[in-house]
Amino acid sequence: MVDYDVIVAGGGLTGTIAAQSIAHYSNQNLKILSIDRNLEIYPGRKSLSGWTCGDACSKEAVDYMTKRIKVQWTRPEIEHDVKGVMAFSPDKETKIPFDGAGYMLNRQKLQEIQNQRARKMGVDFDFEINLTGLIYDEQQVVGVQGIDNKTKLPYKKTAKIVVDATGVTSMLRNTLKNSTKVEKRIDRRDLESTGRYIMYFEPGTKELTEFDPDYCIIHLDQDIAPGGYGWVFPKGEKKVNIGLGVEKTLLEKRNIRLGKKDNVQTLMEEYLHRNPVIKNAKLSQDPEDINNNSGIFQVSVRRQNDCMVSGGYMMVGDSAWMPKPIDAGGIGPALIAGTIIGNNVVQAIEQNDVSEKNLWQYNLDFIKE
Ligand SMILES: Cc1cc2nc3c(=O)[nH]c(=O)nc-3n(C[C@H](O)[C@H](O)[C@H](O)COP(=O)(O)OP(=O)(O)OC[C@H]3O[C@@H](n4cnc5c(N)ncnc54)[C@H](O)[C@@H]3O)c2cc1C
Known part of the structure; x- marks a missing residue:
């Protein structure tokens, strides 16, 4: 008997999209827990200096999410509309437009609103938990462990699947023991x-x-x-x-x-x-x-991890090095992967098979999108 069907480790931008997507695709029938190290009043903060980001994302990526999992972003999480991105050469003589219409976000507001929405969809939250690693049953990931910063006591929770959304420095990925296919360290x-x-x-x-x-x-x-x-x-x-x-x-x-x-x-x-x-x-x-x-703060600029799953474990967002290498834009990939992972998680749990083999489809679905 496990504590939850799914644990989403890391309650930042990607983690809370993934949690909402899992709730959506399961018709709110799965027990989902979001765990984050922040105080509840600073949800999804990357570090003590804040939600450090350029705050820009494409309308296309937001529409992708909205169409599939019915999550809408409006004011105040969208602060300003833009017509696109313009890149200039050093002498400003050459300019290249790209990405189409987009939004400038307020990441703090966005996170507050995401969390309210996820709660309404039945997602539980644990704050002030510093996760240090995964729990295994032989070759299968069956939960997370760490320290509860409120009590200073060890913290353990079990689940059928752990979705790792703890960002670029992920301790869970760094210490992953049940895969030779997942790259653990970044150059x-x-x-x-x-x-x-x-x-x-x-x-x-x-x-x-x-x-x-x-x-x-x-x-x-x-x-x-x-x-x-x-x-x-x-x-x-x-x-x-x-x-x-x-x-x-x-x-x-x-x-x-x-x-x-x-x-x-x-x-x-x-x-x-x-x-x-x-x-x-x-x-x-x-x-x-x-x-x-x-x-x-740091951002990765390489292709995503070649393998983003192992038995009972999946990565999404910066923990899987998803930001695009060319411009370090990570919000678009987070919206897309956060949306599709919900479907993959729900299918695997319904099939009662959370092995690496059965979770593999997520690698393919992300590349296809
Ligand atoms: C300066 C800068 C500018 C950027 N500009 C843009 C931009 O304009 N457009 C764009 O698309 N992308 C941009 N990016 C990238 C974008 O910010 C990221 O891709 C995005 O925030 C990824 O979200 P995430 O939820 O995957 O990770 P994060 O936002 O890092 O969230 C991870 C969450 O997990 C929590 N966590 C981490 N470790 C633990 C642990 N051990 N235990 C418990 N909780 C933990 C963190 O506190 C946080 O809440 C920028 C990045 C930087 C650094």
């Missing part, structure tokens, strides 16, 4: 160190290559963001999510080439101050930004 060159500010500003010179209220702007420039790019994403006429991502070995080379000692933080400062449109910028003090207006 550090496949990780970008990224940071951003959420700010209000007074508009300076009008220059649509530097800030455009209708477009998410990307600056490709190896001096500004070696191995990555800088971004200026509008959250309103005078509000912006501005940041950049770098690959650390390329940053070291760039520093040697230019005789500098920059790190992500100093590059972010330089990038902000060189922008002629964004003047007198101040970190947003809005209640929904105050705990999230400045932060640095």
Whole structure:
């Protein structure tokens, strides 16, 4: 007898989409538990500095989710609409549009609303649980373990399937014992160190290559963001999510080439101050930004894990390195994988077979989409 049918480890963006999808496809007939290390008042926070993200996602990916599992995103979780993404060359002479219409999200609000919705769909929540590993019965994953930060006591919960949505640093994947097919560690060159500010500003010179209220702007420039790019994403006429991502070995080379000692933080400062449109910028003090207006976090930029399942275990979102290698966009893949995994989980449980072989279809379904 297990505690739950499904445990979703990690109650961030992807975990709570997956939980809602499982509830949807099972007609709310499965017992689902979402476990997260955050306090309940900071649901889905990536780290102490907040929900660090560029906050941009495509309308197409949101529509994909809405059409299939009937989860809708509106205001206030969508803060601003954009017509697309525009990438500029260093001299700004060349520009490439991509991704189509999209949204700028408020990740904190989004998470609060996602959790309310998941609760209404019957999902249970455990907060302040620091998960450290999986529980096994021979070659099968049968639960999770960790520490309950409220009581400081060991925590254990069992389930037929554990969905790992604990993000890029996943301890569950790192220590996975029942698979030789799942890659456990990521090459550090496949990780970008990224940071951003959420700010209000007074508009300076009008220059649509530097800030455009209708477009998410990307600056490709190896001096500004070696191995990555800088971004200026509008959250309103005078509000912006501005940041950049770098690959650390390329940053070291760039520093040697230019005789500098920059790190992500100093590059972010330089990038902000060189922008002629964004003047007198101040970190947003809005209640929904105050705990999230400045932060640095990692994102993977490689193909997803070749194998995302083992007996009783499935990965989704950043834990499976799903962000797209070209632009580090992880919200779109999270919406798609979070949606499809619900169907795969429900089918496997209904067939009473949660073996690696029977969960394999999820690998194929994700690649197809
Ligand atoms: C600076 C930056 C900018 C980005 N910009 C964009 C963008 O503009 N557009 C886009 O599409 N993508 C962007 N991304 C990527 C996007 O933010 C991620 O793909 C997305 O947040 C992934 O969500 P997730 O739920 O899989 O992981 P996370 O958001 O990392 O959530 C993981 C959850 O699991 C919890 N958790 C972790 N470990 C444990 C544990 N041991 N025990 C219990 N709980 C745990 C965490 O607290 C968190 O709640 C960006 C990323 C960064 C870092």
